[in-house]
Amino acid sequence: MKVIMIPSGFKECLDADEVAVAMGAGAKRFEPFIQTEMLPMIDGGEGFAKAIVRMKDGDLIHKTVTGPVWKKINSHYGIFQEGNERTAVIEMAAAAGLKLVPKSLRNPLHTTTYGVGELILDALNKRVNKIIIGCGDSGTSDGGAGMAQALGVQFLNDKQHPIDIRSVTDIMKAVTINTSKLHPRLQEVSIDVACNWKNVLCGKRGVARVFGPQKGASPEQVNSLSETLDHYADLIENCIGVNIHCSPGSGASGGLGAGLLAFADAKLHPRFDLIKQYVQIEEKIANADLVITGEGSLDFQTPDGKIPCEVARIAKKYNIPVIAITGTIGRGAESNYDAGIDAYVSIIQNPVTLDKAIANAPRWIEDSVECILRQITIGVKLANQKNRIQSNGTNQSI
Missing domain, CATH: 3.40.50.10350 (Glycerate kinase; domain 1)
Incomplete structure (x- = not known):
């Protein structure tokens, strides 16, 4: 057998x-x-970067970034080379994962994806041609606003002053968005995201209501988070022209999928469809007598x-x-x-x-x-x- x-x-x-x-x-x-x-299979969460780098005989890059509770942490991502293409592999969990949020601080109104943006910036500065991002095991629900700020996006108040978004609800103060300072190489690099295709940002099945309680939000905080993300989606549609309210995958990793769609021109994929390109799984299953998963x-x-x-x-x-x-x-x-x-x-x-x-x-x-x-x-x-x-x-x- x-x-x-x-x-x-x-x-x-x-x-x-x-x-x-x-x-x-x-x-x-x-x-x-x-x-x-x-x-062992990777779904975009913990271990995603290390697994892909190991399969592709690449290098693991260590980087100090801003963690989900605004403290500096040791993080990592991978780079591998295939032909003339240099690809970075980033797992959001390595910079903003639930495991990095102490249980006493699990409040999704106050966690950030800023460190994910810092990993993307480092990869861009290392002249990669392509970035693969794994969304999973997140400890954040900021819609990718923190990541966007790290990449150069400015959220402006009614006096056209930049807002330092330290809490997700700070987004409610924003009336417009300035993207003129986005890293220029974002226009040259393709970004593919492995995510849960069925997670959406807004609505009754939006990320705040489905996953907010799992990340420590009280019922009142869930309502506040849902209203904030609705405003965030409206703001993006009005200022950038991208509708992310219920786009497939927009709710991935606390809405990071929405931020990647809006500010990095990323393409979101059902995570298994993308991962299968790097892991030859079907042939192995076909030749087995029994599969044990978990x-x-x-x-x-x-x-x-x-x-x-x-x-x-x-x-x-x-x-x-x-x-x-x-x-x-x-x-x-x-x-x-x-x-x-x-x-x-x-x-x-x-x-x-x-x-x-x-x-x-x-x-x-x-x-x-x-x-x-x-x-x-x-x-x-x-x-x-x-x-x-x-x-x-x-x-x-x-």
């Missing part, structure tokens, strides 16, 4: 590489000689472009069974059956605190994979026994 492990990361716990290693260890505990392949939380959002269901959709083309392991099983998880996942299990073995669950995650992933493979073996034995009985011409049940 050939088993391929294709997990995404478990947010704020393990990156995709670490999950894959634990999966492989669990398989070897079951059978030391089982044929396995680990293919993510930190499996729920009603998983079918909307997340790795486990994207993997499952490919596997279904080749009739390959897919089992997902997860930390928590959330609301609407059963919708994943219709998206191609044949079964899913939680790794949680007993009631524990979140901190203990995170500490135990590698071992519990190993245990879960070993248990899954043992259960499959039982099923194979039962099927073989039934076939033997039928071949003997008896009607005996098993």
Whole structure:
């Protein structure tokens, strides 16, 4: 039996590489000689830049930038060369990810994507021809306004004075936008963004209402954030002529997708479509007997472009069974059956605190994979026994 492990990361716990290693260890505990392949998948979030750079034999560039809570942090992005094209790979999570926001400071009204803009600037100054940006695992909801400021955009008040946007609600003071100081190389460089295509900036399904509470916003703050992003979208449409209210992907990473569309002339892509250009996944799935995938939380959002269901959709083309392991099983998880996942299990073995669950995650992933493979073996034995009985011409049940 050939088993391929294709997990995404478990947010704020393990990156995709670490999950894959634990999966492989669990398989070897079951059978030391089982044929396995680990293919940790990147969805644009944590680990995106490092993974692409590793695949393309590129270089990791370390850079000090402004973090999501306005303190300087050590960040990174990658650069690789293909022919005459020099490409930068940036993950927004490395400069504005949720993991970088202390739990006591999780208020999306006061976090910024300024550091993402600083990474883009550094890449532009290194004369890249193309930039790939991964949106995922964000800790911000500023619509990309911070990033825009780092790139040279000015938000002006009614006296035509620039506003220093330290809080998202500062955007409400802006009456116009000045883009004359944008970095000139933005016109020369193509920017492709891997994002959740179904996330939009405004409306009932806008980023404030769907993801604001996950980032620490109270109901009052959600309303304030939603109103601010509506104003932000109106401002961009009136001043720049770009409608980002409900553009596909505009809500990615707290609205960073909208900022990239409006100020960097970026092209947004369903993240898996873009990532598949760099990871040869379909051939590997087609040659497997079983796929084991996983993510930190499996729920009603998983079918909307997340790795486990994207993997499952490919596997279904080749009739390959897919089992997902997860930390928590959330609301609407059963919708994943219709998206191609044949079964899913939680790794949680007993009631524990979140901190203990995170500490135990590698071992519990190993245990879960070993248990899954043992259960499959039982099923194979039962099927073989039934076939033997039928071949003997008896009607005996098993």
